[in-house]
Amino acid sequence: MRWGRRPAADADDAVVVPGAGIELRDVEHVYGERVVLDGVSLTLTERRVGVIGANGSGKSTFARLLNGLVVPTSGTVLVDGLDTRSQARAVRRRVGFVFQDPDAQIVHPTVAEDLAFGPHNQGVPDDEVQRRVEEMLDRYGLAGHRDHPAHLLSGGQKQLLAIAGVLAMRPQRIVFDEPTTLLDLANTRRVARVIDELEQDVVVVTHHLNLLAGFDRVLVVEDGRVVADGAPAETVPWYVGRMD
Amino acid sequence: MLSLYVPGDSVVHRARAGLKLAVLAALGIGLFLVESPAAMAGALALVVVVGVTAARLPWRALAVQVRPVWLWLALLFGFHLLATDLRTGSVAVLRLLALLVAAAVVTATTRVTALVAVIEWLAAPLRVFGVRPARIGLVLAMTLRFIPLVAEKAARIREAQAARGADRIRLGMAVPLLIQVLRMATTVGEALDARGADDAPARRPRRTAAAS
Numbered sequence A: 001m002r003w004g005r006r007p008a009a010d011a012d013d014a015v016v017v018p019g020a021g022i023e024l025r026d027v028e029h030v031y032g033e034r035v036v037l038d039g040v041s042l043t044l045t046e047r048r049v050g051v052i053g054a055n056g057s058g059k060s061t062f063a064r065l066l067n068g069l070v071v072p073t074s075g076t077v078l079v080d081g082l083d084t085r086s087q088a089r090a091v092r093r094r095v096g097f098v099f100q101d102p103d104a105q106i107v108h109p110t111v112a113e114d115l116a117f118g119p120h121n122q123g124v125p126d127d128e129v130q131r132r133v134e135e136m137l138d139r140y141g142l143a144g145h146r147d148h149p150a151h152l153l154s155g156g157q158k159q160l161l162a163i164a165g166v167l168a169m170r171p172q173r174i175v176f177d178e179p180t181t182l183l184d185l186a187n188t189r190r191v192a193r194v195i196d197e198l199e200q201d202v203v204v205v206t207h208h209l210n211l212l213a214g215f216d217r218v219l220v221v222e223d224g225r226v227v228a229d230g231a232p233a234e235t236v237p238w239y240v241g242r243m244d
Numbered sequence B: 001m002l003s004l005y006v007p008g009d010s011v012v013h014r015a016r017a018g019l020k021l022a023v024l025a026a027l028g029i030g031l032f033l034v035e036s037p038a039a040m041a042g043a044l045a046l047v048v049v050v051g052v053t054a055a056r057l058p059w060r061a062l063a064v065q066v067r068p069v070w071l072w073l074a075l076l077f078g079f080h081l082l083a084t085d086l087r088t089g090s091v092a093v094l095r096l097l098a099l100l101v102a103a104a105v106v107t108a109t110t111r112v113t114a115l116v117a118v119i120e121w122l123a124a125p126l127r128v129f130g131v132r133p134a135r136i137g138l139v140l141a142m143t144l145r146f147i148p149l150v151a152e153k154a155a156r157i158r159e160a161q162a163a164r165g166a167d168r169i170r171l172g173m174a175v176p177l178l179i180q181v182l183r184m185a186t187t188v189g190e191a192l193d194a195r196g197a198d199d200a201p202a203r204r205p206r207r208t209a210a211a212s
């Protein structure tokens, strides 16, 4: 059934190239006068990609480019062949985003309602939405909190809820911007395990370097440029060495 | 007064949210048409009985709602004793109490989503004027979600300022709070985008798998 509100929306899928990955071509991003990203060109096809770098180096901006939350000042970002500039909606359906602070990401008062929000927006029928909500409540040990106010959850549970809310939308890829920065050690490990077990491709921006041990590729960002790019066994020690 | 839902599966819980709101509205109107203390006392007793037996709510769930306004009810009663008489005073106080408990029963037995759905339904005719009822629902839900969060941030700022010896400055609190709230609002906006709030279907999807 079509509502006739956005007739061209489905035409987007015509150009999808599944598995093409995320491609950045000569991406530059500027806030006011400040160049935040400068001449970034690369293609991400790996299952696990990490992004590290100092505060203010441009990591969050980079992450936001990947699902079209930020459109580059110049250059192009393609997600499986879809341009984030002209096909933002289709891109956002494919790429989920988990923010550092789950409190900003949870928008409904109770746990189950919040889980239903994303799929409902996508037009998923109510009974299927309910099925996904149950699945997520189960998978992340939130079943006992179904009708609880989200603000009464622990920090770790809130982050799990935020992740589950994204997973309920069934994206192909998920970008995480510092998902463990606000968590204690136990919850950091829990979230790390959750990310590890995801079948989706993920990009994780983090200051927790040990999160990246099993990753396929790690980018080091410095002053808006990707200054190192390779296996974590090489890039992480290189990055740490630069701090000394 | 937020998130007062007490999970359960009593008759009252299972009754449709629209029906409960309609009864509540009817009760509100009815109570203002009557002026007898006995009728008010009867109404109060009735809603309490409905809440405790039919809805099987703990007393606490009802008391929580009434506690914050005890003082006002007492003041109102005192005012009536001075300005009018005992009869008018008890009618006024009992009427408010009955309404308050009735509202408490409805909120304790109805999920926010269900209440929001009723409001969306009521707002549906506004569609003619370009209003999107789903938006109204989202705003209501987000208000309920973020009020406790902002309150929590305020409390934390108060603590931080008290820790630095500033236990009198109340106005000073507003600035850091405002900054924090604005910063969060930016992220919330992004999160709404990322979670497809813009894609929200013009109508609620039907409860069938036929929509495709």
Ligand SMILES: Nc1ncnc2c1ncn2[C@@H]1O[C@H](COP(=O)(O)OP(=O)(O)OP(=O)(O)O)[C@@H](O)[C@H]1O
Pocket: A031, A032, A036, A053, A054, A055, A056, A057, A058, A059, A060, A061, A062
């Ligand atoms: N919306 C914005 N408007 C203006 N400047 C911004 C905006 N967002 C980010 N910046 C600036 O861009 C630069 C890069 O920011 P970004 O958030 O991408 O860095 P980051 O690497 O994620 O840092 P952190 O590790 O602190 O999260 C910073 O100097 C920041 O002040």
Ligand SMILES: [Mg+2]
Pocket: A059, A060, A061, A177
């Ligand atoms: Mg950042």
